[in-house]
Amino acid sequence: MIISHDVDGPEGAPAVVLLHSSVCDRRMWEPQWGPLTTAGFRVVRADFRTCGESPAAEEPYSDHGDVRELLDHLGIQRAALVGASYGGRVALTLAALHPERVGALALLCPARPAQRRGPALLAFNAAEGALLDAGDLAGAARLNARQWLGPDADEAAHALVRSMQFGNLRGALTADGDHELPEPSVELASITAPVLAVGGAHDIPDFREFPAELPSLVPGATHLELPWAGHLPSLERPAEVTRILLEFLARH
DSSP states (O other), X not given: OOOOEEEESOTTSOEEEEEOOTTSOGGGGHHXXXXXXXXXXXXXXXXXXXXXXXXXXXXXXXXXXXXXHHHHHHTOSSEEEEEETHHHHHHHHHHXXXXXXXXXXXXXXXXXXXXXXXXXXXHHHHHHHHHHHTTOHHHHHHHHHHHHXXXXXXXXXXXXXXXXXXXXXXXXXXXXXXXXXXXXOOOGGGOOSOEEEEEETTSOHHHHHHHHHHHHHSTTOEXXXXXXOOSOHHHHSHHHHHHHHHHHHHHO
């Protein structure tokens, strides 16, 4: 199955693939969609399984495998990947396993492959789990929006994250079993693409420390911390993040 996606821009133009946070779906990239296509890129955004419009899997799958299959389906041999949080983890995995397919990586508060959860993330997971055990999906969606959006996010961003996360939670709960394959072990040093690793000063340590560490793990990677940002900077200050992405992609 090809996961649900949008694509725009001329065939043969440099391809940019937008990979969403697990809290969101592909709608999170709406502020960046138009400017990236206007800049001349062929832009793709996709929904991971049980998120947005992508249904649950009925057979074994991996998210990085789904992205690779989507690229094959669209005839894209090499692309820049822009990943937020979990989408950054998927992007890193694909770039490590198939470096020939990835021309550049822009990572916004990325999750670490095979992540070990720190105290702040464990505390959040416990609070979310209590709401889910009580069947309060709306409460869990509100909790996620409060946790992951920084102080500059407006009410429209909060409403969108609540809507996206509510849909994701409902999709995961209605899935018939878990068919996701175990996460592969990857060597980040095998990544050959230029990497921009962005952190947010208002994010929890799990997602601040990993971007800062990436230059020591991936040759040539660059770290940028945004002093105003939480965990989803592309929704908090969309125009500023769009500018950062366009400048990075123009160089690579």
